[in-house]
Amino acid sequence: MTAKAPLASPDRLAAALAHLAETIDARALDGDASSSWTAKLLAKGPDAAAAKVAEEGGELADAVRRESDDRVASEAADVIYHVFVALRSRGVALDAVAGALEARQGTSGIAEKAARPGTE
Numbered sequence: 001m002t003a004k005a006p007l008a009s010p011d012r013l014a015a016a017l018a019h020l021a022e023t024i025d026a027r028a029l030d031g032d033a034s035s036s037w038t039a040k041l042l043a044k045g046p047d048a049a050a051a052k053v054a055e056e057g058g059e060l061a062d063a064v065r066r067e068s069d070d071r072v073a074s075e076a077a078d079v080i081y082h083v084f085v086a087l088r089s090r091g092v093a094l095d096a097v098a099g100a101l102e103a104r105q106g107t108s109g110i111a112e113k114a115a116r117p118g119t120e
């Protein structure tokens, strides 16, 4: 595992994510598909949003494997944007995602997996 800097400014990331979520919400309400990628994607529905999540996820994986740090950050931003659009297209509130993350806080992934029914 490489020893890179941890998240140095969580407030900056939180602010960027909140701004992105608000922009996507605004586009969902009155975006114009001829001038807004978000509105165009939302108009196509959840299947199109899902396809972009899968495509961008693959591009991020490729970047993690063999591209520069800048490319990894850029592809991660693409994934986050398209995940937000996909959630909006399904009408799944970001609060629900926050709740899922909060529920996992303090529980090791290894402990969670071991506690699943049928896991020995």
Ligand SMILES: N=c1c2ncn([C@@H]3O[C@H](COP(=O)(O)OP(=O)(O)OP(=O)(O)O)[C@@H](O)[C@H]3O)c2ncn1[C@@H]1O[C@H](COP(=O)(O)O)[C@@H](O)[C@H]1O
Residues within 6 Å of the ligand: 020, 023, 024, 027, 031, 035, 036, 037, 038, 039, 077, 078, 081
């Ligand atoms: N963060 C993003 C963002 N990330 C990626 N994209 C767009 O997502 C599209 C698909 O990205 P790709 O890299 O797959 O582009 P591509 O390979 O040419 O696309 P394909 O031909 O493969 O479909 C491109 O048009 C990108 O510009 C984004 N579009 C918008 N945002 C944010 O959403 C805001 C509102 O954007 P509009 O809705 O377009 O006004 C923007 O100000 C940004 O903050």
